[in-house]
Amino acid sequence: MKALSDLKIVEYANLVSGPYCTKLMADFGAEVTKIEEPGVGDEARSREPFLDGIPHSERSGLFLYLNTNKLGVTLNLKAPTGKSVFKQLIREADILVENNPPSVMKDLGLDYETLRETNQGLIMTSITPFGQNGPYRDYKACDLISVHMGGLGYATPSRVKDPDLQPPLKLGGRQADFMAAAMAAVVTMSAVIGRSRNGLGCHLDLSVCEAVASNMARDIALYSYDKLIFGRKTGIYYVYGALACKDGYVQFHCPEQHHWKSLLDAMGNPEWGNDELFKTHESRVNNWSLLEPLLLEWSMEFTKEEIYRILQGKGVACCPINNAEEVSNSEHLATREFFMAIDHPETGILRYSSIPTKFSQTPMRVERPAPLLGEHNDQVYCGRLGYAREELVKMREAGVI
């Protein structure tokens, strides 16, 4: 049985934040109907990576990942017929997820107040860079802007030598958007549970910048109570640098004294291990420039994999610094079936990351790959809404679908 098989979701969203939110729910069995603009589609279709590096709207790895298990339809919401079809979809839906600029739904005449007249119990989740109100509501942003505005960039990376030469940094990929998507899924599920008890729908206003800022919780509390500000030079926590070895780097962490003793033990208890300079976790991190060459004498004898096994075998937290290839080939992840083979008409079988939550009774399933543009127009418009095929032809000619 699928955990969310009773939920119908309409998605009118682009790129990451909206589509990933609904993907999480689709993977647990919610029926997600993804609405794309006719002929154009979701912007993610035109983003890298592409199969064989050749741009193609059905072969973007980002799009394929973000849209598994969804039905795809095309619909022009600017056309009056498009609006009325949209409202028919909303009438049957539990949830609408959208990530358009705040003015868009209102200008289309499809804002929450209007849609609620069609469906009293509708849960509408709106994800925007700055939220539905406030002075910046109409400002533009992308992942870069949200990471910096949310306070995450200023403290990244940690422990740089000269913050004046090393500017604030965004994280790899689209972390702000993924975080916002996951948070949107959390609060949407709360709304679903709330509604099952009181029957009331609601409009959820989720800002990507705020999603990032709320994850600065630790820094906010430490500033509020202790007036401490952590930038890129003074890392908030003590962490060693990356340690080179034969074929790359490893990252280890010894927050407690017994970890350090085990590390020394693994290295054959060298004499310098007792040096005052390296007595505490803090002093070791602060004296990293002195510690590193001593550790290198040992680490350069081994590969990343060897050090990983040796140190973890001694109870020391240590991992190779992996790239995508190494992550994809991890035996541990393979045993856990984290990567799933998914077939798609345009790309053939590819291995995708799955969702990092394994359920004992209602595991996630992939029943269909990401939809081709308009792939399910017939199924949804004829099968579900009862339009005749001839009407679909007319709607296509009129640019509605």
Place this chain on the structure above:
Amino acid sequence: MDDAKTLPLEGVRVADFSRVQAGPQTTLWLAVMGAEVIRIESRQRPDMLRYSYSAMGTGKTGEDLDRSSFFTALNYSKKSCTLNLTQPEGLDIARQIIRISDVVVENYSPGVMERFDLDYPSLKKVKPDIVMASISGMGQTGPDKEYLGYAPTIHAHSGLSSYTGYYGSSGSLLGTFWCDALSAQYTAFAIQVALHHCFRTGEGQHIDISMTEATVSAIPEYIMDYTMNHKVRQPMGNRDDIMAPHGCYRCRGKDRWVAIAVSTEEEWVAFCKAIGDPEWSKEKRFSDMYSRWQNQEELDVSIEEWTVNHTPYEVMEILQSAGVAAAPSLSVDELLDDPHLRERELFIEIGHPVMGTGIQSRLPWRPGPCPGGSYQSPPLLGEHNNYVFHQLLGMSDGEISCLIRQQVVY
């Protein structure tokens, strides 16, 4: 009682065995949305957040278990009871709490709950429809399941460190516990999915969350590029695959920066106009999006000659008025002062019995299913012992005193 003012998770009880960040941040969500979250803690092995970050103005590690700023940030709105799980009676009482709970959250190393006889099969006997979430570095199964993981090693293991770094570097250290934050969201989502299923069918379940996998699933571009093309990418710094300008630029003042992203030709024209149509902007090497992307190093130098004369907020104002994406790279003190975030009331003052009132971040939705949300003071260690042992479990004062003497309630 089920009206618009009822929080969505009211009536749901969570037995929270978790510590540090990923678990506590999960249950923070649930608590704000109305669940009764009972932290099960002990002096015998306290949550390291209770002592590692109790700075209170000194910046040093403190001893007092009720004075950690970091702890308050992830634990407001919860209750705390103390139970020594190394004693059989402690475990027995823990099981009594689970019997009256709907959800159990834990992030011990795999195997620990089993040693306590508190693993899922054991809990199912106590409470057949329990929803149990277990968060760990590597997950509950697989050859490396018992390997230790902390944020820096998980960022390395998952690939995120390799892709976070200045252009031309080999990666870098993150300043935040990002993997914990991601795992917390996935777990809070998963628990509610499982609760939804449980309300419909009466069936509970066990959820296994791997922090490594949570982080890998947030970098699909890199994984899919390897899967599709066997391509291994390098860190991009603040750069984008196609956009330029797309970076973080120096502004007037010490360590002040602004992020700018120009995504279309139209925005480029607007950008140039907004900064006064300088001569360099008309040069051939910046004439279209691709040439700007190719020559972005020089482009960035020219842009910085302009930004350095302005504050980050001035740049945001000038560029956003022209329809170009820009925002300051905010430090935490600026974040709390930002007019937009203030107007939207992202931050809230929450009291604390020992530390006094502090500013915390609310969870970022509004108005949502619970307009107010539950924002109560963070618990002192064992603050709710009487509530849990007397009111919920019906123990007498005498029994509780005895358990305290035996260091079971400890």
